[in-house]
Amino acid sequence: MLRHRRFAFAFILLLFLSALPAPAQDAGRPMQIHLDASDVPRKLLHCRIVIPARPGPLTLYYPKWIPGEHSPSGPINDLSGLKISANGKPLAWRRDDVDLYAFHLTVPEGVDSIEASLDYLGQQAREAEGFSSGTCMTAQLGILNWSLVTLYPKGLPPREQKVQAHVKVPQGWKFGTALPIDWQKDGEAQFKTVSLEMLIDSPVLCGAHFREIPIGPKDGPPHFLVLACDSAAGLEIDDDLKSQYDRLVVQAGELFGSRHYRSYRFLLAMSDHIRHDAVEHHECSDNRVPERFLVDEDYRTHASAWMLPHEFVHSWNGKFRRPAGLTTPDYQQPMKTRDLWFYEGLTQYLGFVLTGRSGLYTPDLMQENFALIADWARNQRGRTWRPLEDTTGGAPTLYYARTEWGSRRRGVDFYDEGALLWLDVDTLIREKSGGKKSFDDFCRAFFGGNGSIPDGTSPAVKTYTFDDVVRTLNDVVAHDWKSFLHERLTSTDLEPPLEGLKRGGWKVVYETSPSELLKARESEDKNINLTASIGLKLREDGGVIDIIPGSAADKAGIGPGMKLLAIRDRRWTADRLKEAVAGTSKAKDKLTLMFENQEYFRTFVLDYNGGARYPHLERDEGGADVFGAIFGAVKRTQ
Template sequence: MSHFPRRYGYALLAVLCCYVPLRAADTPMEIHVDLTQAPRKLFQAKLVIPVKPGPLTLHYPKWIQGEHQPSGPVNDLSGLKITAEGKSIPWTRDDVELHSFHCEVPKGVSTLNVSIEYLAPGDKGGYGSGPASTAKLAIFNWYLLTLYTKEKGQHVRDISVRGSVKLPEGWKAGTALPIESQKGSTIQFKTVSLEKLIDSPVLCGLHFKEIPIGPKEGPPHFLDLACDSAAGLEIDDKWIAAYSKLVAEAGSLFGASHYETYHFLVSLTDQFGHNAIEHHECSDNRLAERAYIDESQRKLETAWVLSHEYVHSWNGKFRRPEGLSTPDYQEPMKTKLLWMYEGMTEYYGFVLAARSGLWPQDIARDNWAELAEWARHQTGRDWRPLEDTATSGPFLYSSRGEWSRRRRSVDFYDEGALMWLDADTLIREKSGGKKSLDDFCKAFHGGGNGKPEVKPYTFEEIVSTLNGVVEYDWKDFLEKRVRLTAPQPPLDGITRGGWKVVNKSERNELRKATEEESKSVNLGSSIGLIVSEEGKIADVVADSPADKVGLGPHMKIYAVNGRKFTNERLVDAVAATLGGKEKVELLVENGEFVKSYSLGYTGGLLFPHLVREASKPDLIGEILKPTIKK
């Protein structure tokens, strides 16, 4: 799952986890979804569920794969009605497991008919349960309208399902699900497992475009775009070429693909929260309406988020921590290995964005500088090890941005990326450039091409595979960085990679684009404040000038040096402090109280940059350069 970093403000047997062929004798359950009212955020479905007479429990998915948390939005479930042979069957909710419903199936009944609705929210935020439709498009996750029953010990991949969707008039759709037929606006899908169905969302919209990408050989790949406007679909050829290169570079990195087709599903709207979720044969990417027509977006999430989610097809979907390889959607997930699942994906999401040309090399380097600054300000590292942020992931995903630098948030993403850069440069150094972390990926995530399957792994297998690439005490390497607290973040990968982080008075290009887009200002390395366009303090860096005078999140800056607050005036005031020429006086609201604060700061503006260290080989340059020659 992609969280869009907050750095600016805020041994199971593998055979048990393969997709197995559905048994011909199975009677599949049916899910018929009506999306015709999606423009008003109302999704409806009728289910036909094979059953046996007697007590029955129906489950609404709770723990959602890829979201790593019990985020199934049961609060927005509506209109639940159960009938059999035309008669209503009463149900009761379990008073402990609130995502489960009990009923009694009468004698002689072999199928239940269930009607349900999902009431999609309108406010931004959330992941799969966030806003899912506008007047012109929708992204539909099957778990939103699914109730299922299972026998004891049964895996959801052994439950067969036959699904269909009815689209609004004139809309088109994209999905990785195999289509059996289409009649008018109704698409009938082939029978698949419940696991595959729920792992295959449907993107649809009035303004829709499907673009083939990637090499001609191998599984087909598609870029599916749905936008609130026709203009937003006018994607430049350079994006298409870069995404094709992304497919080729990922294939080169992992050496195999574990899917039959892959669809990059991209909803282009400003009415959704901008986030993304991985799936085995597709990804759900929610970007700005003008993501492909505004050049500044090329430096931001648009450039790397699809590469992040694509890496998850190997790291997260095919290879998955055993604690996340659960048999259904009700069993709690154990998330302590998310520093591998998300951290390595974050690393290679950045690397592949550069290798494919989605990110220019200078912007890719700016990103490492920004990561280093963010990591240095995470003072929560003093009390909380990285592994604990992963173990606490189900809570931290919904934590507030305020005080995140003291508390720590989902740091296993970006600190995980820094840790894997450390490992990559170390392998390259010790092998004299003959080996790299790429070799680990081929050994760990590769194998032969084939259909989707899940191969769980443990910490011990990670260590063993690393030792198979280069002999080293990888157990100690990982335990120190993951399980122990330390005041300093893992930045050795940058220095060993031939670069150093320095502060300059001008912003790097990535910082410029980020602040322009977010309408915020990040002065973390100078006065220690991250501030929104309205003057609200989003966070304060510990031991910074702002921290020392008592400023905190939720406070709001009214005035800077006697003038009404604007971001520009705050930046100008900090710039004027260099050498003690001027002071920064802030008039700040704290609830119903107002107070003036004087910051004793004389350092001017400070923003992170990477600068080459000529005495060392440029390993970061080697990591970021394309592996496939033109």
């Protein structure tokens, strides 16, 4: 209680202080940011920032809560070489005792601006790293996120703070960005003055092997695939795939009925030496994918096939419309993440909808996708203690939770369980309206409106609350949506929300062969997924990742930290393990696995005779194929 009160007091004080006029800065003149990215191949950025200032105390912030990352992930440990000066004379700075992202200094008399120079220390990206600290720089390409190299003065909100930025990329490299360009020459560019908010929302993708491909319809705002790859060969795109991305843009227009950007760029950093992930922006997205993402047929079926549609949806859901709790005035105030079930969960659903409607997933792949999600959701036994809305509230730390014990813990489940939840909503709207209405109607109402953005301004943000979502659902079809959503957000039932699949005309069944999608994901994630049979997920090296509570593996006593060595008396391989599991339906002997547990060896006998077991979807006879209609392309006449 005391802690809570102290926090509330500090928060009110913070609000009060941020409302005061800033004494030591000048709102009229823009900041200048000079980013020297010529050392990208050695993963080092240099930056010089000129900040208008008036004499007196000044606080500079390093961005901490980066929009889209939903956590305090600004990589402060990689900020280096900070030197501040005024009129060429060094100024002393001191880090705040409590807020480690704040630096205090005193601007001397007779000075109207200060200069800060700093470096950002990149490194080889590792798993389980924050997005911002997951460096995206290789010998051949880089994504330059301005938040990595920016200090900004306390006081003026980033939406009002004007910035003029300048960038220099390695010799011979090209670049692409949503930022409007003032001039460019030989790998250097100066951008038009924009708000700090827009600058930080507009990364620059640069690379030695670079290509920009216009996609989408001829009318309306332009769209581009902006590619930088570790090889020239990876920049090729065949006509089929290109036409699927064309359709992605068209189908998004059909779904939302409006666009709230001047242009949109899918920035793709394509390398096997970066962490594969993505983050949304208003007029672009920062997508990090394998080197052969566009040229290898295999990658089309991988998880990342829906990455671009997902990030594209965020331009409407997350950027144009944003939960009030995630809309903060600067990058220092904590975000309240409870509404991520809408921000991310709905985006996951609509990302899948557009992946299906654009043809990036065939109908078969979309069925396999939902079969895997339904089975995964059943295995998330943490749902019996942690309701879905606790995974959203806890998101800032859950993003960094280990994968071990994942099904007991529950992680950021609001993505895939969100897809199930919104499928439930969509099919219910269709059922209650006799097929006349669908979730598309909600999208047009909720995400519609005037999309024009006058030059020199930032794209608009229209905030919303839980009640706004309920009201718009009721405008589409009258129902007790408040209770409907509340139940699903607070439930601790063992059973996940699979009503949408049933209403969509499908059911989950288990067969002896894995789907093509599961095989592709095992190969992409380098793991062996036997969760539907013996309840075990292993890394390729045999290390235990997860054990499903109540499964044979769980009852036998297997745990993380152990490493599979042998099946009975023979060294294990993935194929032998899968064969041995399949054989349990016939064999008299039980499945016997030998593990090493931190230098000690132990043999476990699994009480399991169900054979190979993998999830698939099968038509539920009697109902219409609503699922197929949702994920099929739509054409409106209006």
